[in-house]
Amino acid sequence: MSGAPVRVLLADDQPLVRAGLRVLMADTPGLEVVGEAGTGAEAVRLAGEVRPDVVVMDIRMPGMDGIEATRHITEGTTGAHVLVLTTFDDDAYVYGALRAGASGFLVKDMALDDILAAVRVVAAGDALIAPGVTRRLIGAFAARPEARPGSAARTRALPGVTDREREVMTLVGRGLSNAEIAAELFISVATVKAHVARLFAKLDARDRVHLVILAYDAGLVAPG
Template sequence: MNPVNPVNPVDPVDPSTPSIRVLLVDDQPLVRAGLRVLMADSPDLVVVGEAGTGTDAVRLARDLRPDVVVMDVRMPGMDGIEATRLVTAGPGAPRVLVLTTFDDDEYVYGALRSGASGFLVKDMALDDILAALRVVAAGDALIAPAVTRRLIEEFAARPEPGPAPAPRRPLTGVTAREREVLTLVGRGLSNGEIAVRLHISAATAKAHVARLLSKLDARDRVQLVVLAYETGLVP
């Protein structure tokens, strides 16, 4: 039997506090239980359901309409990459924050391609897990922390499984400065770090990133990272 349990919050939620609805997806019940306990003390985070397989994750994401899905990568049957692709398809889709074990997961770039907005590493600090959920729920992408940068550097250059690598897509309609900014985004730099590197203000760096998101029809910063690799700006 698949371990799927829609969950209600244990404590009442203050109606004046906007809540972030979270769906937990992991084939290990202990991992889900630990995350659920962690979030129970945060009035802005509400666990609305749990799933132990990718198939159940897709179904519950459709039925429960969470804001964020915390998605494991390796699960029986449909893995987290395919589940992420299905969950993030279509308008109004929830954000997906991928759970990974850095030492042995080799599918992280696939998750980026599938629409994930960032990563949780299973041994990261508890406060960082909560912060990651809030960042992704707010519409941003979690690529700034050093551990995520390591993941991007390690896996983004690996070819996607398949009979032949896809040709590099052309990069058109961007200025030379925007190309510089996109390169630095692809290397995992934050807006502040980009500003220092290019000797511009943080506000200007943020404006360049916003224009890139619009021009390249990218959902979030993670997709800009993918584009930087796919267009060859980051080797």
């Protein structure tokens, strides 16, 4: 974005929460709040009007909830990434948000600096999930019958994926950002992004979170 601030839309039915985030982001260089919504339907409408880079989305809102609003936004043409920020880290909400296309899932008791950093991570096209939620997500995936060794062996070959792309996919599966992968492999961030884009296309991965799951399924990364 060549120095342009990250444009943020806040969607939460609690005015005090929106006000707190707005003040916090106003004091943070590189972030700009371009709109506020108190309902899911309003978030969808404003996303189309103000074209934010990131929508910080609550889940429990009157009428259309945050998960349905996330689905509408990610399936639309705004190009906005959705970062779910909620009080509730119930597994049903986590899976629902990720299936709807959310790029991140955080809980409101996280440190404010971590929430601000997450907005930038999601704006850059990476995915980020609260550490405790990630552990449960991977644990649940590892317990699925289709995630056991026999299935991993069947998919381990990853036809069409180059050795370098396998390296990148492995590091994505370990949770590294594009910048961290670039440093690990001594390549540019732009090159990492190109590899990730090709992996999306070759593996029909919806987003970076989906790519993480595919890395586990292929045996490139082991739970724990």
